[in-house]
Amino acid sequence: MRFSEVAIIFAxxxxxxxxxxxxxxxxxxxxxxxxxGASAAPSAEVAPDAxxxxxxxxxxxxxxxxxxxxxxxxNGHAATTSTAKRQVAEQYGALEAMAQAAxxxxxxxxxxxxxxxxxxxxxxxxxxxxxxxxxxxxxTDLDLRAYYNAHQKEFEEAQGSHILIRFKGSxxxxxxxxxxxxxxxxxxxxxxxxxxxxxxxxxxxxxxxESDDTGSASKGGELGTFRHGQMVAPFDDAAFTLPxxxxxxxxxxxxxxxxxxxxxxxxxxxxxxxxxxxxxMKPQMAREAVEKVRAQTPxxxxxxxxxx
Numbered sequence: 590m591r592f593s594e595v596a597i598i599f600a601x602x603x604x605x606x607x608x609x610x611x612x613x614x615x616x617x618x619x620x621x622x623x624x625x626g627a628s629a630a631p632s633a634e635v636a637p638d639a640x641x642x643x644x645x646x647x648x649x650x651x652x653x654x655x656x657x658x659x660x661x662x663x664n665g666h667a668a669t670t671s672t673a674k675r676q677v678a679e680q681y682g683a684l685e686a687m688a689q690a691a692x693x694x695x696x697x698x699x700x701x702x703x704x705x706x707x708x709x710x711x712x713x714x715x716x717x718x719x720x721x722x723x724x725x726x727x728x729t730d731l732d733l734r735a736y737y738n739a740h741q742k743e744f745e746e747a748q749g750s751h752i753l754i755r756f757k758g759s760x761x762x763x764x765x766x767x768x769x770x771x772x773x774x775x776x777x778x779x780x781x782x783x784x785x786x787x788x789x790x791x792x793x794x795x796x797x798x799e800s801d802d803t804g805s806a807s808k809g810g811e812l813g814t815f816r817h818g819q820m821v822a823p824f825d826d827a828a829f830t831l832p833x834x835x836x837x838x839x840x841x842x843x844x845x846x847x848x849x850x851x852x853x854x855x856x857x858x859x860x861x862x863x864x865x866x867x868x869x870m871k872p873q874m875a876r877e878a879v880e881k882v883r884a885q886t887p888x889x890x891x892x893x894x895x896x897x
Contacts, residue, residue, distance in 0.1 A: 637650065794809070
């Protein structure tokens with residue numbers, strides 16, 4: 590196997606963990622490691638064609654070793670410290686020593702091995718192309734704004750509180766010594782509590798005493814900030830249409846009847862949402878680019894062999 594092929598495969602194996610700072614497996618050629626940053630390696634004084642690593646009869650120059658480091662860095666696993674580079678060299682040496690022994694036994698000529706190597710090479714090439722397509726995906730402000738306009742609700746946030754009155758069949762556990770209310774009884778209780786709040790009773794005080802949502806009851810019913818889709822649909826609809834500061838009529842969900850009070854509602858502007866838009870859309874664009882490339886090469890299966 591040529592050096593360039595070994596370097597590419599090497600970049601997709603255990604070297605990624607080493608470059609990320611994880612503890613590597615012990616090397617058959619391990620040597621004492623200096624403290625990170627103790628010396629600069631490779632030195633600027635080392636010529637590109639100088640041999641920096643010898644494995645049996647194979648000699649690796651600084652330029653060749655830097656190909657390995659570059660391949661790792663391109664895949665998000667940069668080895669930047671002296672210690673990390675030394676670990677990469679040691680693990681490459683261990684891998685290549687085993688590969689040399691395998692080649693001396695002509696294992697690289699075994700048909701099954703040839704097939705596995707071909708599949709591995711194709712897999713790496715496909716991954717590299719997918720990464721290249723992702724890197725090349727370019728989003729314009731028009732693309733981002735069109736997505737923002739179509740999904741503007743997703744960037745709305747509400748903050749508020751609720752009081753839950755459960756009924757029979759609710760997945761919310763029944764509190765000790767509490768009656769298991771029917772639907773009608775739960776609705777009547779929720780309406781009664783709402784009337785008290787509208788008349789001036791403190792929402793938080795009633796939530797602490799009466800709400801069956803024990804998680805929020807201890808905080809006076811406070812739910813914190815939430816977005817569209819984080820709550821069940823009837824609750825979500827009420828929370829994002831209810832005028833701020835008002836107390837809702839009882840809202841029924843599978844959990845029971847909710848009395849909802851929204852204290853604030855905000856929506857991110859396009860500029861505020863832009864980083865999130867880019868994060869959402871770039872993977873989608875990359876997937877579309879990959880699918881476009883795949884579609885250019887027809888794939889046909891023999892139904893007699895594979896079935897339908």
